[in-house]
Amino acid sequence: MNKLVVKKMELGPIGTNAFLNWEEGGEEAILIDAPPDCAKEVQQVLHEQNLTLKEIWLTHGHWDHMAGAHELVDENIEVLGHMDDRMMFEDPAVMTQFSIPGLELKPVQITRWISDGDELSFLGRSVKVLHCPGHCPGNVAFWVGAENLCFVGDVIFSGSIGRTDLPGGDFPALERSIREKIYPLPDGTALAVGHGPDTSVRQEKLTNPFVRP
Numbered sequence: 001m002n003k004l005v006v007k008k009m010e011l012g013p014i015g016t017n018a019f020l021n022w023e024e025g026g027e028e029a030i031l032i033d034a035p036p037d038c039a040k041e042v043q044q045v046l047h048e049q050n051l052t053l054k055e056i057w058l059t060h061g062h063w064d065h066m067a068g069a070h071e072l073v074d075e076n077i078e079v080l081g082h083m084d085d086r087m088m089f090e091d092p093a094v095m096t097q098f099s100i101p102g103l104e105l106k107p108v109q110i111t112r113w114i115s116d117g118d119e120l121s122f123l124g125r126s127v128k129v130l131h132c133p134g135h136c137p138g139n140v141a142f143w144v145g146a147e148n149l150c151f152v153g154d155v156i157f158s159g160s161i162g163r164t165d166l167p168g169g170d171f172p173a174l175e176r177s178i179r180e181k182i183y184p185l186p187d188g189t190a191l192a193v194g195h196g197p198d199t200s201v202r203q204e205k206l207t208n209p210f211v212r213p
Helices: 037-051 084-091 090-098 171-182 201-207
Strands: 005-012 016-023 028-032 050-059 080-081 112-114 119-122 125-131 140-144 149-153 190-195
Touching: 005 037, 016 190, 028 037, 037 050, 080 084, 084 090, 084 140, 119 140, 125 171
Parallel strands: 028 050, 050 080, 080 112, 149 190
Antiparallel strands: 005 016, 016 028, 119 125, 125 140, 140 149
């Protein structure tokens, strides 16, 4: 395998992290999360690197992580998401009360529903799906074991955790998700988070004030 390139982009009106991934010398890319109005930046990188976007993996259905997907999808792009967030993917207007005023939210069609424990192929690498509810019902993390890397969405942040005061939020569930799915990963695992700076399992187990191991 060639080196994995992970291009982190802070996009959208509230600074949501999206991650465009490809192999050095490769031709295909996978986008993890699609914030509003992300198409211009994503397509620019695709053009510069001579890449074709093949898949969009959505960590969850909140508007700031999925509202830009409709601008990127076509019949050749597979879109992955968890069934527990189906309503937000298919009828994002339900999120109007906690989105940005005036932002038009359009649905995204999930072409592949994923579940806890699913094994996916990520540019030649095996990825395990970790269902981590609590921030919202359908949040998933994507663990790329061979790269010591986990894309966690809004489950956990550097020194913080995902909000649980939005519809579908559940702090005890989020606590269980972090303790049972994130903290058991190898300490050296890098956590690519949905907002703010990236962190690691080791760092959060040692210092996160919200959920202790």
